[in-house]
Amino acid sequence: MLIDLHCHSKFSHDTYLEPEKLIQEAIEAGLDGVCLTEHHSLLASRPVEKIELPDGFYLFRGVEISTSLGHILVYGLRDDSWNIWERNNYLDCLRVMEGVHSLGGICVAAHPFRAHDSLGKALRLMSGFDAIETHNGLNRHEENDQAMRAARLKGLPSVGGSDCHSSRPVGGTYTIFKNPVNTIEDLVMEIRLGNCKGVMRGVDD
Numbered sequence: 001m002l003i004d005l006h007c008h009s010k011f012s013h014d015t016y017l018e019p020e021k022l023i024q025e026a027i028e029a030g031l032d033g034v035c036l037t038e039h040h041s042l043l044a045s046r047p048v049e050k051i052e053l054p055d056g057f058y059l060f061r062g063v064e065i066s067t068s069l070g071h072i073l074v075y076g077l078r079d080d081s082w083n084i085w086e087r088n089n090y091l092d093c094l095r096v097m098e099g100v101h102s103l104g105g106i107c108v109a110a111h112p113f114r115a116h117d118s119l120g121k122a123l124r125l126m127s128g129f130d131a132i133e134t135h136n137g138l139n140r141h142e143e144n145d146q147a148m149r150a151a152r153l154k155g156l157p158s159v160g161g162s163d164c165h166s167s168r169p170v171g172g173t174y175t176i177f178k179n180p181v182n183t184i185e186d187l188v189m190e191i192r193l194g195n196c197k198g199v200m201r202g203v204d205d
Contacts, residue, residue: 001177002199003033003058003187004170006073006110006133006161011045012038012064015165019048022170023059029171033058033181035075035161040066040088042077060184064110067093069126070119073133073161076105076188093119097128106130106188108159111139113146123150131191135160135198137173144200157191160198173200 004026009019019036026034038044042063053059062075066089074082082099085091097107108131112119119126132151135144135158151158162169178195181187190196198204 001032001179001181002030002174003035003060003177003181004031004161004164004174005035005037005062005075005108005159006064006136006163007034007036007170008038008064008163008165009036009045009048011036011047012165014039017164017166019045020051021167022164023051023053023057025167025170027054027057031171031174032056033060034170035060035062035187037062037064037073037161039064041080041083042074043080058182060187065091065096066117067091067096069093069122070112071110071117072096072129073108073110074100074105075108075191076184077103094128101128104188106191108133108191109147111136111143111147111163112150113143114139115143124153129154129156131157131159131196133161133198134158135173135200135204137162137164137169137200139163141203157194157196158198159191159196160200171201173198175199
């Protein structure tokens with residue numbers, strides 16, 4: 001299955017992209033699903049649950065969290081109870097990860113070697129991540145290369161996503177899952193098991 005694990009729509013409040021447009025572009029690009037990772041809040045994307053999807057296409061929901069060390073992607077939560085700070089930015093990274101794991105979720109280092117909002121060298125010294133976003137559609141190739149090296153060194157699974165804030169990048173970067181992923185629980189389990197791989201179309205496929 002091909003799933004874009006890092007997507008933003010108008011519910012992130014930094015783009016006007018309608019989720020319906022995002023879904024249509026993903027279908028036309030041959031993806032089997034997308035995961036909306038709106039900034040700061042899982043509940044922000046709850047309205048998309050009302051969207052009627054074609055058979056065989058899956059829509060998941062995660063969240064992109066701005067921490068003190070950089071952005072992380074989180075999957076497998078049910079609500080925003082992880083946010084004990086009641087604010088959006090520069091949250092304590094280690095405490096965020098601890099809270100997410102206590103609630104059954106997983107933490108993925110987002111675009112870790114981008115020049116801003118990223119973990120950078122801190123990633124190499126940290127433990128607790130469940131995977132690394134090795135392929136980000138807005139990154140430069142050398143930034144993705146650094147992330148791939150970090151994933152290999154740390155023995156962590158690789159995932160990919162477009163990081164789209166418009167429809168243009170959708171379908172260019174995604175995650176290949178070896179097994180069917182029908183629910184967010186499936187998605188979390190398959191990432192934990194490493195049954196996935198980040199891919200950039202035309203480069204890695």
